[in-house]
Amino acid sequence: MTPLTALRYHWNVSVLGPAVLRLQRWQAQRRPARWDTRYLAPPLRIAPRTKELVARHWLAGRYANGYRKVAWVTSGAPVELLKALDFYVLYPENHAAICGTARLAVDIASEAESAGYSRDLCSYARTDIGAVLSGKTPVGRLPKPDVLFAYTNICQTVLFWYRVLAEYFGAPLVLIDTPFVYTEEAAEHAVRYVRRQLEEAVPILERIAGKRLDERKLRRVGLLSKRASELWLEILQRCRHRPAPISVFDQFIQMAPHCGDARRPGDGGLLRRAAEGGG
Amino acid sequence: MESIPPIPSRTETIRAWKEHGGGIAAVLPIHYPRALLRAFGLLPVEVWGPPRVDPAPGAAHLQPYVCSIVGNALSFLLSGGLDGTDVIIVPPACDSLQGLGSLLLDFGRPRPPVFPLYLPRGRRESDLQFLADESRALYEKLAAVTGRAPAGAELMERIRQEEEADSLLAELHRRRRALPFSDMAFYRLVRAREYLPAESFSTLARAALDAPPTNPRAGIPILLSGIVPEPMALPDAITEMGGTVAADDLACCGRRLYPPGQSLDPFRRMAERILNGPPTPPGVAPSRNGSTTWSGWPGRPARGASSSTTSNSASRNSLTCPSCAGDSRRPACRPST
Numbered sequence: 068m069t070p071l072t073a074l075r076y077h078w079n080v081s082v083l084g085p086a087v088l089r090l091q092r093w094q095a096q097r098r099p100a101r102w103d104t105r106y107l108a109p110p111l112r113i114a115p116r117t118k119e120l121v122a123r124h125w126l127a128g129r130y131a132n133g134y135r136k137v138a139w140v141t142s143g144a145p146v147e148l149l150k151a152l153d154f155y156v157l158y159p160e161n162h163a164a165i166c167g168t169a170r171l172a173v174d175i176a177s178e179a180e181s182a183g184y185s186r187d188l189c190s191y192a193r194t195d196i197g198a199v200l201s202g203k204t205p206v207g208r209l210p211k212p213d214v215l216f217a218y219t220n221i222c223q224t225v226l227f228w229y230r231v232l233a234e235y236f237g238a239p240l241v242l243i244d245t246p247f248v249y250t251e252e253a254a255e256h257a258v259r260y261v262r263r264q265l266e267e268a269v270p271i272l273e274r275i276a277g278k279r280l281d282e283r284k285l286r287r288v289g290l291l292s293k294r295a296s297e298l299w300l301e302i303l304q305r306c307r308h309r310p311a312p313i314s315v316f317d318q319f320i321q322m323a324p325h326c327g328d329a330r331r332p333g334d335g336g337l338l339r340r341a342a343e344g345g346g
Numbered sequence: 347m348e349s350i351p352p353i354p355s356r357t358e359t360i361r362a363w364k365e366h367g368g369g370i371a372a373v374l375p376i377h378y379p380r381a382l383l384r385a386f387g388l389l390p391v392e393v394w395g396p397p398r399v400d401p402a403p404g405a406a407h408l409q410p411y412v413c414s415i416v417g418n419a420l421s422f423l424l425s426g427g428l429d430g431t432d433v434i435i436v437p438p439a440c441d442s443l444q445g446l447g448s449l450l451l452d453f454g455r456p457r458p459p460v461f462p463l464y465l466p467r468g469r470r471e472s473d474l475q476f477l478a479d480e481s482r483a484l485y486e487k488l489a490a491v492t493g494r495a496p497a498g499a500e501l502m503e504r505i506r507q508e509e510e511a512d513s514l515l516a517e518l519h520r521r522r523r524a525l526p527f528s529d530m531a532f533y534r535l536v537r538a539r540e541y542l543p544a545e546s547f548s549t550l551a552r553a554a555l556d557a558p559p560t561n562p563r564a565g566i567p568i569l570l571s572g573i574v575p576e577p578m579a580l581p582d583a584i585t586e587m588g589g590t591v592a593a594d595d596l597a598c599c600g601r602r603l604y605p606p607g608q609s610l611d612p613f614r615r616m617a618e619r620i621l622n623g624p625p626t627p628p629g630v631a632p633s634r635n636g637s638t639t640w641s642g643w644p645g646r647p648a649r650g651a652s653s654s655t656t657s658n659s660a661s662r663n664s665l666t667c668p669s670c671a672g673d674s675r676r677p678a679c680r681p682s683t
Contacts, residue, residue: 187411219467222441223440223441223444223467224441226467242467242468244466244467244468244473246464246466246476246480247438247444247447247448247462247464249447249448249451249462250451254483256476256479256480256482256483257464257476259476259479260466260472260473260475260476260479263472263475264470264472267470267472
């Protein structure tokens with residue numbers, strides 16, 4: 068990392084970018100967008116704040132290469148390990164969803180289809196591969212990964228998708244295979260298997276990060292992550308009320324900061340206040 | 347050209363096995379420890395569809411984009427096709443099979459017990475250990491169902507029997523172009539491994555390998571890639587068009603040429619055999635240090651080889667078979683199932 072890289076990162080990510088995003092949030096809060104459909108509830112009042120959070124995350128990604136190590140992860144991946152090692156964590160499925168809301172997904176996915184990827188593939192994968200091949204993205208620029216972290220809990224496509232990314236970027240792929248749980252609880256040997264893989268992943272991640280894993284930091288990140296997950300669950304449980312305080316669309320949109328970099332209980336608290344009527 | 351010995355049908359094999367007091371394990375694709383089932387007196391009979399069932403019963407429970415093998419297997423099960431079996435084994439090799447296992451356990455609850463068997467996606471020591479543990483867990487479940495508890499020595503004997511059958515299967519694949527029978531006959535023979543007891547298959551395979559070799563078949567070498575060589579008239583269609591199948595990585599054939607195991611622990615040995623088999627394309631599994639880099643690019647055929655992708659649904663939808671002009675009721679197109 069050169070001093071210029073560090074300066075550029077701090078100027079854009081810590082000074083200029085947040086100021087611009089804060090200004091945009093104030094403007095959005097002062098003049099809420101017109102809402103003229105009677106079928107859906109208007110966006111939550113915290114929407115500008117969520118947008119700012121998500122934008123700050125992607126802004127940090129834009130300048131991450133050369134300043135921080137970057138990990139691309141699949142959904143459900145244990146980002147706590149990566150966060151404790153100061154990786155910038157990019158979640159391509161989240162990016163694909165942003166491409167969808169920006170109405171760019173069809174255009175970007177067609178780049179992957181033109182390269183020979185079947186339309187039968189999941190649109191998350193096509194959008195991500197299309198973005199990688201073409202450089203098209205609504206978030207400015209995607210940082211190149213130093214490591215790819217694939218977790219098989221969501222589907223099998225992720226493994227093949229991440230193998231494609233590993234080849235394209237020449238980055239190492241770390242696989243954490245999670246056996247499907249057919250019964251109430253995972254079998255003991257399945258838990259042992261996942262634990263062992265996580266333990267095996269640590270030295271690989273340490274080597275890439277260029278630093279040792281600080282157990283106290285991991286514990287702290289783990290606690291924050293647990294608290295954020297509990298808050299999110301609490302928010303979802305509020306939807307048992309009739310009328311529900313937030314819609315399923317709100318749930319998907321508000322999930323973004325939780326799934327990406329911003330696993331902080333403060334974000335969950337913000338949402339909880341929204342669900343309680345302050346939103 | 348056809349000097350292949352007569353192959354007993356699936357129905358004949360099941361009937362004969364049951365007459366001798368054996369049980370039947372219906373097994374969904376792709377990889378599973380055959381020897382473990384045999385040690386419990388269960389004959390593994392694989393369910394790759396089957397291709398000619400009414401898909402409607404399964405379609406009522408599955409999305410239309412779910413693989414036709416899984417859809418047909420569910421239809422077959424719901425219409426009573428697996429009623430005579432003692433257990434159903436579902437190794438979730440893909441999302442569709444994983445979903446089927448879940449569907450059967452949570453909602454279907456067929457009469458025979460359903461046992462999933464998770465196959466790890468890597469090839470590391472942790473994967474090997476997990477698969478060995480998973481096989482041990484299956485052993486316990488089978489013991490509870492059958493009331494038997496085969497000893498380690500019996501398991502090892504069954505493993506060696508399967509290893510012999512698999513080495514003959516691999517030899518058939520290696521010598522396929524010089525064998526004195528057609529591609530169609532070759533696939534009938536190798537797919538008999540899906541239901542014949544290992545010892546019966548070994549007898550058949552030895553007879554086929556002992557036949558005097560011929561000059562390697564002429565024709566454009568074709569690499570078949572995909573899941574199953576169906577419709578079964580496909581190899582004949584390739585021959586008619588001047589091609590010959592040189593090799594395949596089909597899930598039911600070339601992707602299951604398991605090498606012998608090394609370990610003296612039967613569970614670990616069964617796991618070694620599966621995990622040391624050919625990789626599931628595309629690409630490679632993570633290396634032993636847990637990381638990997640990609641070694642292939644999807645969509646690009648290997649240099650110097652033509653390739654054709656076959657699958658249950660794709661082949662049916664996109665190819666018209668010259669032998670039957672699309673009429674799969676004609677004998678030429680009947681699969682061995």
